[in-house]
Each structure stands twice: as structure tokens, then as C-alpha cells.
Amino acid sequence: MTGQAAATPDKLDAAVLKIAGVVVLGAIMSILDITVVSVALPTFQTEFDATYAEVAWTMTGYTLALATVIPLSGWAADRFGTKRLYMLALLLFTLGSVLCATADSIEQLVAYRVLQGLGGGMLMPLGMTIMTRAAGPERIGRLMAVLGIPMLLGPIGGPILGGWLIEAASWHWVFLINLPIGAIGLVYAFFALPKDNAESSESFDFIGMLMLSPGLALFLYGVSSLPETGTITATKVWGTMLVGALLVIGFVLYSFKPQHPLLDLRxxxxxxxxxxxxxxxxxxxxxxxxxxxxxxxxxxxxxxxxxxxxxxxxxxxxxxxxxxxxxxxxxxxxxxxxxxxxxxxxxxxxxxxxxxxxxxxxxxxxxxxxxxxxxxxxxxxxxxxxxxxxxxxxxxxxxxxxxxxxxxxxxxxxxxxxxxxxxxxxxxxxxxxxxxxxxxxxxxxxxxxxxxxxxxxxxxxxxxxxxxxxxxxxxxxxxxxxxxxxxxxxxxxxxxxxxxxxxxxAKLGGPAEEGDGRLDTPVMIH
Structure with a gap:
């Protein structure tokens, strides 16, 4: 492993950049969608005759789905392979986008946004896993700069693209724009990503999942209800936040017992x-x-x-x-x-x-x-x-x-x-x-x-x-x-x-010391 890391080129080569193209394309879809939808909220209010608090759930539902699925992505990548799971996440996100464009009510739109979020939540951690395997530890800083491209295009392109689509066409195209991008991403991923080497995964922490994912979702639901209610004393706010916090605290206490917890707080x-x-x-x-x-x-x-x-x-x-x-x-x-x-x-x-x-x-x-x-x-x-x-x-x-x-x-x-x-x-x-x-x-x-x-x-x-x-x-x-x-x-x-x-x-062949900028073994990010 050490020799492999030492032999890793200093710059990101063509093979790594080809894989990076797939990851960046998926991340752009996920991040761009957040900023594109943010400028469409006033339009949703008019189209669906809804309050701002109601249309804000098109953003909140997406975020809740992201937070719920992220803890599962690491185990799922090991179990099913990063390429298969990444393509499934792209497909789920694209399907959710098309369904969003067909929504007839604000309730339908929020539900379809949740489906979008389940796919979008896996795109970024899976993309980081794929990229880090390809690039190796010596180039992690430059790797992060490449993965930062979608975070740049989000604030630049999202509001501009969203505003132009709404004014030139209709709000439906805020979501339909993801259909051609998703189709290109799926074909690109099929040919560019390395073949999966499926390995037997460690046991899945079902008990941890039953506490952490619902706990995060309920806590964030309560927090996200604050703007709608205007007070933390509302049952909808403090009640869900309390239940969610208790589940998360329960997970924290439990997570030190299993050998492979869903989230390793150690x-x-x-x-x-x-x-x-x-x-x-x-x-x-x-x-x-x-x-x-x-x-x-x-x-x-x-x-x-x-x-x-x-x-x-x-x-x-x-x-x-x-x-x-x-x-x-x-x-x-x-x-x-x-x-x-x-x-x-x-x-x-x-x-x-x-x-x-x-x-x-x-x-x-x-x-x-x-x-x-x-x-x-x-x-x-x-x-x-x-x-x-x-x-x-x-x-x-x-x-x-x-x-x-x-x-x-x-x-x-x-x-x-x-x-x-x-x-x-x-x-x-x-x-x-x-x-x-x-x-x-x-x-x-x-x-x-x-x-x-x-x-x-x-x-x-x-x-x-x-x-x-x-x-x-x-x-x-x-x-x-x-x-x-x-x-x-x-x-x-x-x-x-x-x-x-x-x-x-760093100590040769051993773990890097605190403050060190190098790793002697290839890293994998979920």
C-alpha cells in the first residue's frame, strides 16, 4: 500500500479527471437543484396558492431526505458496489426531478422532492468515495478543490438558471432540466467508472439505523418548522425536536457497543x-x-x-x-x-x-x-x-x-x-x-x-x-x-x-500523526 501511495502522480492525471467528470456532473445536479429551487419559491406560492411556509417545505423535504440517507450510503457502497449505487442514485434523482415537474399540488411537489433527496443524498458521499479511490491520498487537497467546483457553480449558476427558466419557459423546467443532464450522467458513469469489485460487507447496524435516521429527520423537521410557527413553544417544533433528540442521544450511547456502528463516533x-x-x-x-x-x-x-x-x-x-x-x-x-x-x-x-x-x-x-x-x-x-x-x-x-x-x-x-x-x-x-x-x-x-x-x-x-x-x-x-x-x-x-x-x-508504514498532511495508505471517503 505504501509503495502504491508513493508512486501516485503529484498531479491529477487524465484517468482521474475522466472519473472526476462523472462525479462533478452528479454533484452539480444535486447542489444546483437546491439553489435553482430557492429562487422559484415565490412562483410556487402563486402557482399552488400556498403560503411561504408551505412552499418552503420543497426545500426542507429535500434536506430531510439527504440527512436520512447519508448514514446508509457507506454501508450500501460496500454491499452493492460504488458504481451500481452511484448509477442508482443518479436514476432516482432524475426520476424524482421528472415527477416534480408533473406535480399538481404543493403536497405532491414536496413528496417528489423527498424522492429527489433520497437520490441526491447519496451522490456526494459516493462521489467522494469514487474520487478518493482513484486519486490516492497524496492529492487529497487538489481532489477537494475539484469536488468544490459544484459548490461554486451552485451559487453562480443556480439562481441565474432558475430565474431564466422561470421567466423564459415555466417553473416545470426548473426540474425538467435535470432529465438530459441525468441521462448524460448515467451513460457517462456506465463507461467511465471502474467496474465494481463487490466484497462481503460488514454487518449492517439495523438498531443504529432505527435510531439515527428517524432521529435526525424528526429533529430537523422540528427545527425547519420554526419559521412556520414563529415560536419554539409550538408542539410541532419542540415535540418533534425532543423525540428526535432523544433518538439521537440514544444512538450516541448505543454506538460505542457494536463493533461496526452505523456512525462511528469513536x-x-x-x-x-x-x-x-x-x-x-x-x-x-x-x-x-x-x-x-x-x-x-x-x-x-x-x-x-x-x-x-x-x-x-x-x-x-x-x-x-x-x-x-x-x-x-x-x-x-x-x-x-x-x-x-x-x-x-x-x-x-x-x-x-x-x-x-x-x-x-x-x-x-x-x-x-x-x-x-x-x-x-x-x-x-x-x-x-x-x-x-x-x-x-x-x-x-x-x-x-x-x-x-x-x-x-x-x-x-x-x-x-x-x-x-x-x-x-x-x-x-x-x-x-x-x-x-x-x-x-x-x-x-x-x-x-x-x-x-x-x-x-x-x-x-x-x-x-x-x-x-x-x-x-x-x-x-x-x-x-x-x-x-x-x-x-x-x-x-x-x-x-x-x-x-x-x-x-508521517511514520513510514504507520498512521499519519496529528497535523500531518500525508497518509501512507490510500483513503476512501463515503
Whole structure:
């Protein structure tokens, strides 16, 4: 094994890049779908005559399915083979996409999005497994940079593509676009991926699955219900969160007993994995949660179209595109504890601008800030993930990546819920307009609600001064929410201060030492 690793070329060769094409294509489908659908939510409200809380479940259902299936992907890959399972995940995702386009109600759409999520949840961890087997341990930093491409195309292409499809065709094409991509991906995977060498898998942890998967789903369901209810005291929120938390706690206590648990929490004894995981978790809560509000500001406060809102978000992805390949190369040579703090400082600097937003804040300033944040994001997320997996043995890395994927899903859901609750509670504090009620619900329309409606072309019998007051209130509500996100970004500096800052040589033929950037055995990521 050691000789094989030593003989691994320093650069990603043509054979690895051919396999990478399959993985990146699948990951693009999964990640792009999240951002494409995010700009379609207002359209879903109109098409299905639903509230924002109801259409938000098209995002939440997808995320719940991801979190539920990720713990199973490692065992399933060993049992059925990565190529077979990857093609099955692509097929499931594509089928779910086509069904979404046929939905006649919001309930059907949410159900089909869950089916999509079951396929999408396996694409990323399986893709990481396939790529790492092909590339070997010496190139894990550059490998992470390649896998970061879909994370760049998501914020760049998703809102732009979604806005254009809705305006040029219809909302159905937000999902139908996945049909040709999925078909190409299946054919490409059949010919490009290496043949499976099925091996007898370790015993499946059914008891762990019955606790962990439902526990995660129930906990995230409760968290995701916060924006709809507006309070944690609602039974729908605290009840499901409590049951979910008890199941997860039960799994934590149980997981140290079996030899092969569904999720190996013993790995957290590795200081490097623990610190990196905490850093990534706090970062995801802060950045991904607030990141969903950036396009909403352009839509609701500035009255931009979905296409223009997507174009205004592009500088963030362009900034990340510049730094992510550099960060991937540096992660193979320099301890991430020396580079990530500088990248986080860029994110904090760019984020601060959004705490000052108003109704007429300069687009040059906002787009410049998004670009700076993108520069920081490109140098933060993938290096932290690399650091989390570097000091594990080949057997441990497979389980370590599963932990990282689950933490990402939980962090993203918690961050989105926190930001949505804060923004919603702020907007609900707006003054109601006397004598003006919502014809569907009968509830009074507030100045903020009238202002947002006017930005989307709805004419209401109110004075222009009321609209201006409402817009100012909405802008202030966004600024307040961004202050919370900014505080969470600053909080991330605490765990990243403990990331490895020294590189020590690995012991030949033995496991890498903490802080070391090399592995002597090929690694496999789930």
C-alpha cells in the first residue's frame, strides 16, 4: 500500500479527471437543484396558492431526505458496489426531478422532492468515495478543490438558471432540466467508472439505523418548522425536536457497543477531526443560513427579477472560483491553521457590509462585498474538510466523511431556520394597515407586506409614503438578521484557532500523526 501511495502522480492525471467528470456532473445536479429551487419559491406560492411556509417545505423535504440517507450510503457502497449505487442514485434523482415537474399540488411537489433527496443524498458521499479511490491520498487537497467546483457553480449558476427558466419557459423546467443532464450522467458513469469489485460487507447496524435516521429527520423537521410557527413553544417544533433528540442521544450511547456502528463516533477522539468538524459546523450555520437571505434581499427590498437577483449573486461564486484551486494546492503543503483564519477574515469583512443594508445601498458595494466573501469561502470550506480527514487511516476516513456530511446537513438546516425565524419575527412586527386584509386568510396586511407585494408588481390601495415606510422596515429587518449572521461568523474564529498549524512527518508504514498532511495508505471517503 505504501509503495502504491508513493508512486501516485503529484498531479491529477487524465484517468482521474475522466472519473472526476462523472462525479462533478452528479454533484452539480444535486447542489444546483437546491439553489435553482430557492429562487422559484415565490412562483410556487402563486402557482399552488400556498403560503411561504408551505412552499418552503420543497426545500426542507429535500434536506430531510439527504440527512436520512447519508448514514446508509457507506454501508450500501460496500454491499452493492460504488458504481451500481452511484448509477442508482443518479436514476432516482432524475426520476424524482421528472415527477416534480408533473406535480399538481404543493403536497405532491414536496413528496417528489423527498424522492429527489433520497437520490441526491447519496451522490456526494459516493462521489467522494469514487474520487478518493482513484486519486490516492497524496492529492487529497487538489481532489477537494475539484469536488468544490459544484459548490461554486451552485451559487453562480443556480439562481441565474432558475430565474431564466422561470421567466423564459415555466417553473416545470426548473426540474425538467435535470432529465438530459441525468441521462448524460448515467451513460457517462456506465463507461467511465471502474467496474465494481463487490466484497462481503460488514454487518449492517439495523438498531443504529432505527435510531439515527428517524432521529435526525424528526429533529430537523422540528427545527425547519420554526419559521412556520414563529415560536419554539409550538408542539410541532419542540415535540418533534425532543423525540428526535432523544433518538439521537440514544444512538450516541448505543454506538460505542457494536463493533461496526452505523456512525462511528469513536473518531471524535481524533483531535484534528473534532476541531475541524466543529469549525465546519459553526461555519455552515453562519454562512449557509445567512447566504439564503442574500437573494431574498434583492427580490423583496430592491424589487429585482429572479434572473437579476441571480446575476447579482454571481460575484460570490466568481470570488470562490479564484481562490478554491489555490487553497486546494496549499492544503497539500501548508497546515490549514495558517491559511483558514485569513480566509475567514475576508468573509467577515464582506459580511459586515450586509449589516448596513438599506433601501438604496450601492450595488457596486454589495457585489464587491459578495466577491470578497467568495474569495474567503474558496479558502475556507474545502481546506477545513481536508483537515478533518487527513490524519485518519484509510478505514477511518470512510466513516469520518459520513460524519462531516451529516454535520453539514444539520448545520445548514439549523442556520436556515435561525435566520428565517429572526427575519420573520422582525417582519411580523410591522404596523398593520387599517382596513386592508388578506382576502385569502383575512389577516391584516402590514406595511412591510404591502411594500414587498408592491416590489412584485401587485397594486394595493395604499399611499406611496406607506410603501416607503414598509420598504425601510423590511430593509432594517434584513440588516438586523445579518447582524446575527455576522456574530456567528465571528464565533467561527474560536474553533479555527485550534486547527493544526504545524506539519509533522508521517511514520513510514504507520498512521499519519496529528497535523500531518500525508497518509501512507490510500483513503476512501463515503
Amino acid at each position: 473518531l471524535f477522539r481524533n483531535r484534528n477531526l473534532s476541531v475541524s468538524s466543529i469549525s465546519l459546523f459553526v461555519f455552515i450555520i453562519a454562512f449557509m443560513g445567512a447566504g439564503l437571505l442574500f437573494p431574498s434581499y434583492f427580490l423583496q427590498v430592491r424589487g429585482e427579477s429572479t434572473l437579476n437577483a441571480g446575476l447579482l449573486m454571481a460575484p460570490q461564486g466568481l470570488g470562490a472560483m479564484l481562490t478554491m484551486p489555490i487553497a486546494g494546492t496549499l492544503a497539500d503543503r501548508i497546515p490549514v491553521g495558517r491559511t483558514v483564519p485569513f480566509a475567514m477574515a475576508l468573509i467577515a469583512a464582506g459580511f459586515f457590509t450586509f449589516t448596513q443594508v438599506g433601501t438604496d445601498t450601492s450595488y457596486w458595494l454589495l457585489c464587491g462585498s459578495l466577491f470578497v466573501m467568495g474569495l474567503g469561502m474558496g479558502g475556507t470550506m474545502m481546506p477545513i474538510m481536508t483537515s478533518a480527514l487527513r490524519t485518519l487511516t484509510s478505514q477511518e476516513v470512510a466513516r469520518g466523511s459520513t460524519l462531516v456530511n451529516i454535520l453539514q446537513q444539520i448545520g445548514g438546516s439549523i442556520g436556515s431556520a435561525i435566520m428565517s425565524v429572526i427575519l420573520t419575527s422582525r417582519l411580523n412586527g410591522s404596523e398593520p394597515i387599517p382596513g386592508l386584509n388578506n382576502p385569502r386568510t383575512g389577516e391584516p396586511i402590514t406595511e412591510a407586506g404591502a411594500a414587498i407585494a408592491s416590489q412584485h408588481g401587485q397594486q394595493l390601495p395604499v399611499e406611496p409614503s406607506v410603501i416607503q415606510r414598509g420598504l425601510a422596515f423590511v430593509a432594517d429587518s434584513f440588516a438586523t438578521t445579518f447582524w446575527v449572521g455576522f456574530g456567528l461568523v465571528l464565533l467561527t474564529f474560536i474553533p479555527i484557532a485550534f486547527l493544526p498549524r504545524k506539519r509533522r512527518p
